[in-house]
Amino acid sequence: MSTPLQNDLYLRALNREETPRTPVWVMRQAGRYLPEYLKVRKQAGDFMTLCSTPDLACEVTLQPIDRFNLDAAILFSDILTIPDAMGLGLHFETGEGPKFSNPVRTAADVEKLPVPDPAQSLQYVMDAVSTIRRELNGRVPLIGFSGSPWTLATYMVEGGGSKDFSKVKGMLFSEPALLHKMLDKTAQSVISYLNAQVESGAQALMVFDTWGGVLSPANYREFSLRYMQQIVDGLTREADGRKVPVVLFTKNGGQWLDIMADTGCDGLGVDWTTDLADARARTGGKVALQGNLDPSVLYGSPESIRAQVKTVLDSYGSGPGHVFNLGHGIHQFVNPEHLGVMVEAVREQSAR
């Protein structure tokens, strides 16, 4: 468990300590843009088998580390493992993304939702974490993650992905107490799930609030931020004698970075619609910042990628506390070599 880290730039940057260059990793770094991922995915048969077979989950987690020498690995899994463990019946329909057979719509549905014991229905995730940690053998830190309660609730109520969030917003406005009850159970589930990941070897944690940005400011505070605060307060913040940093990411949440920083988290993910200089000014050195290259930049030429990397590094400016990343997940149809160009550019241009 406690093999010393050979590369801890990522953890040091999240602690806002000086680093010789800016560390870099990429959201969705293991995934469909990589031919070697598609091969293992085919071998597994389906996505959930890939997630629930620790050796395969480990193999795809390490693929982008081997190929690009990134500064952090992220557990290969999904945010929807929690609702699945709550009995919602997760399945993937070809070409349509995730679906739940038993969406949560009524008071009776919320009432019967369990808070899953991670050592039971989510043990396969913990096995993946410990396998990856062992195989990483101290190369780079391992990031564990979960969805935010609000983001999980959107999938749980809608029964899958959504464009207008009609059902979950219908619940928010007509039965707010019911939605709060569900968010509270989900937050408790997230806390024990993330703490179990830390116990199994995760060295940093990230909470993905992919859909917080579809809420009004008042609703964001009440239905998303409040539960992320509950999570930050409930997490194990130290393991193996080292701090376990927590990063919150609300997509399209640029206007709330200041109140997000006040939760006491260590870092904030920033998407490309907010300038890092502005984000930095508004968070007043309380947190590290992760981001924020527009993922579509990787469709451009190598020269344009290098130029855009420079723009992001310059917008953060000097001083510690920056983790380079895309502003959201890497797109499926990006040429992997373009990610290589981005990573090289970050290394060269950020060297101090």
Ligand code: 1CP
């Ligand atoms: O066909 C396939 O191979 C499945 C595609 C896929 C992959 C590669 C899904 C289904 N999930 C994942 C992995 C995944 N998901 C990771 C792995 C680690 C990494 O390399 O980053 C992570 C961190 C996630 C998290 C996730 N899943 C989020 C939050 C982050 C984000 O991108 O906003 C969300 C919203 C999901 C839900 C989900 N899972 C899969 C899909 C296609 C979706 C989106 C569904 C939708 O809203 O339409």
